Every structure is written in C-alpha cells, then in structure tokens.
Amino acid sequence: MKLNTNQLKQYHKDGYVLVRGFCSEAETERMYRVAVQDDAMQKNAMDLNDQSGKKTRLSLWFNPGNDVFGYLTRSEKMVNCVGQLLDSDAPVCHFHSKLMQKEPKVGGAWEWHQDYGYWYKNQFMYPDQLLSVMVALTPANKENGCLQVIKGSHKIGRVNHGFAGEQVGADMVMVDNALKTMDLVYCEIDPGDALFFHPNLLHRSAANLSDAPRWSIISCFNSQSNIAYNETSTAWKKPIEMVPDDAILNWDAAPLSQADFLKKENDPALKQTGWEEDVEVKNKT
Template sequence: MQNQPAFTAQELKAYQSDGYLIVRNFCSPEEIDRLYSTALNDDAMSKNALDLNDQSGKKTRLSLWFTPGNDVFGYLTRSEKMINRVAELLDGDAPVCHFHSKLMQKEPRVGGAWEWHQDYGYWYKNQFMFPDQLMSVMVALTAANKENGCLQVIKGSHKLGRVNHGFAGEQVGADMVMVNNALQTMPIVYCELQPGDALFFHSNLLHRSEANLSDAPRWSIISCYSLQSNLAYAETSTSWKTPIDVVPDDAVLNWQAESLSNNDFLAKENDPALKETGWEK
C-alpha cells in the first residue's frame, strides 16, 4: 500500500471530533455503473436478501456477507484507496480486517426507516473489545437525500461511548432517553450523497434514516472494518480476524469478477444482533 497519507491532518481531526467524514467522488461514475448493475442483476443479492421491519411495518432489504471475494464488491472493499483510509482512521497499527459488507436496498415508497442506533450497539453482542477499532464505510450507489431517506447522524455522538440498545420493530435501537439527550446537545447532519460518494463513520456514532417515501431508490454498499487486534469473543465468522488481501484500485473496472453467489451470506436466523441476550434489559 502507498505511504502517502490518505487524509489531511484537518480531515483526521474532523473525524476524531465529529465521528464521520465524507469523501466526495470516492468511486468514479464507471465504477458505480458496474457496482450498481451487478447489484441489480446478480440474483445472489435478491436470493440472500433479509427483510427487516421498522416500527411502522415498512421493510428495508439488505444482503450481508462476511468474506470479501473476487467479485466487484469484494474488489471495492479490498481496494487500496479503501484500506489506506480505513487504516488511518482506526485506532491502532494492526492489519485491517473486513467484518462484513451489506447491500442496502431501500426501494421507492416501501423502503423502511432505520431507528437511531450505533453499529457497536449491534457488535457489542459479538463481544468485540474495542469500538475505536471498528468503523463502517457507506458508498452510495444511487443518490441519497432527505427525500429518499438518507443517513442522519448526530455529530460528535461517538464520544458518548456505547448507549444501551433494545428492540425497535425487528431492528435494534438505541435507548431513546440518551438519544433525546444527544439531540438536545449535538446537531443532526443529513448526509446527502451523490453516487460514488463515501461516508466513513465511527462504530459509536448515533445514526438513523427515514423511510423512503420518494419515487427514487436508495441503494448503498456498507463495508464494516476492524483491526486484527480487536478480539471478538462471540463471533463465529472468521473474516473479522483475517487481514485483507488488498487489490489495486483498478480491480473494480478491469479485473474479471466472479458471481456473488460464492459469498458467505448471513441468514436472518443466525444474526446474534436480532436475538434476545438479556443485555437489552
């Protein structure tokens, strides 16, 4: 990987202060065309999609897999430009590992909301030890705006540490007393993205999204990363502790890609975040 810093000192300071960072034009239009067409046309995505109900009963679809493969999404999650940036933002010097990726499919008029939550509110159940060594990267495949339910974040809320989480519909949601306290203390930011923009965010950043009531789809790929030094004592997959085999940035466009059917997709009944553990009380 390159030695040149991926972020400026000012950008790194903003991430530490705000808990998130937007990189515009992270992927080219040609890369997005290939990624989005694969998402639409590779039936492994639809066959392995999970439907999760929000509190109103609206559904959000997602397809989640663990090991990044030799498909176009695997090439994106393993690319130099991605791993260089993630390595700079995670707290430590251990190799970067890929926990999982998911294709978010929020369809027009029917795509449900995501309640306020922290990713570490889910991953705490996997018993990951260090939230500063976990983060997510969302790459927009279609435009994301207020009308179609773009991600909202509470700026600086990662500094709260982990907030207790319980169930909201079929999702895991943060304790609304603490969320409302945060909303009185820190500003909401609507993370409006164009196709190809990337949002890097901390595992303890509080975020949500509204239902998609527009006529336009909102699709994105979210890849979640950890450092190899971040032990997970209740996670059965192995990708979280396997250093990423980094590929060149041009792989998405120029390398031959396998089908996503080779990926190790998550089945809904096997997701520990969706099971009662007693920790929700």
C-alpha cells in the same frame, strides 16, 4: 488515495468524514449494475421490519471475494483510508459488507442506533478499532431517506440498545439528550461518495417515500488486534489481501453467489439477551 490531516481531525471530532468522489462514475455504475442484476443479492436478502411495519432490506456477507464489491472492500484506497482511522497498527481486516436496498415508497426506516450497539453482542473489545464505510450507489437525500447522524455523538460511548420492530435501536432517552446537545446532520451524498463513520456514532434513516431508490454498499472493518469473543465468522481476524484500485473497473469479477451470506436466524445482534426489555427505543414525539 489517503485522507489528509483535516479529514482525520474531522473524523475524530465529529465521528464521521465524507469523501466526495471516492469511486468514479464508471466504478459506481458497474457496482450498481451488479447489485441490481445479480440475483444472489435478492435471494440472500433479509427483510427487517421497522416500528411502523415497513421493511428494510439488506444482503450481508463476510469474506470479501473476487466479485466487484470484494474489489471495492480490498482496494488500496479503501484499506489505506481505513487504516488511517482505526486506533491500531495491526493489519486491517474486513468484518462484513452489506448491500442496503431501500426501494421507492416501500423501503422502511432504520431506527436510531450505533453500529457498536449491534457489535457489542459479538463481543468486540475495542470500538475505536471498528468502523463502517458507506458508498452511495444511487443519490441519497432527505426525500429518499438518507442517513442522519448526530454530530459528535460517538464521544458518548456505547448507549444501551433494545429492539425496535425487528431492528436493534438505541435508548431514546439518550438519543433525545444527544439531539438537545449536538447537531443533527442529513448526509445527502451522490453516487460514488464515501462516508466513513465511527461505530458509536448515533445514526438513523427515514423511510423512502420518494419515487427513487436509495441503494448503498456499507463495508465494516476491524483491526486484527480487536478480538470478537462471540462471532462465528472468521473474516474479522484475517488481514485483507489488497488489490489495485483499478480492479473495481477493469478486472473480471466472480458472481456474488460465491459469497458467504449471513442468514437472519444466525445474527447474534438479533437475539434476545434479556436486558433489551428495559430500554425505551420508541420515539414518543
């Protein structure tokens, strides 16, 4: 699998591109079953409060292993597509992956932000050599808090970020300006669909007030040529060891307990630097 010319143009123009059916129904079912049943995900999950006090829940790890999610991250189709989009000829590396767990009625919002608003604190030099890929494990729609993006907002460059609850949020003055200038898009996607998006794309998601869960896996990638001067993990500079696409479904998978999960207190993005206090991250409407 590779992205076609129109898909590449859309990513660079809009800051994101959606690939329907990136994973088969059987692949998606296997990943969702592991996500729900493997207790390592729950034991290593971090809760982050949004501005209303609702909790967003995620598990984050660095090195892609021989578990089912490692096979997705390392699959030929994933590495090939990511390599087409990163602004570098250097090998594709994996920064981290995270399982997003937005439970019915209680799953909190993610405030407006750019991924590079977080990763700037890791001191990555080149945002165009980073990107994220979200693969839906359950349906994502307006009712259960699907991803919202501001189309083309990656062209603004990095926006100042401060703290919104326990999360890092973008300066709402610039977010409001972007919403006046560009289109707001609700990314309603089905299980197995993959959304590739630029780290400077402004995005958010509302709380899940529905009766249905919204779970997804997000893998974040980096070019080996893009140095991170404030990152203690080393996955970001290790070329990915690819596996065939059928590994997701057919290979034996290791338990997730072997993954190197991030502890909340060790995340540099959640640490105060001093300048966050000058950034207005609350929506006044």
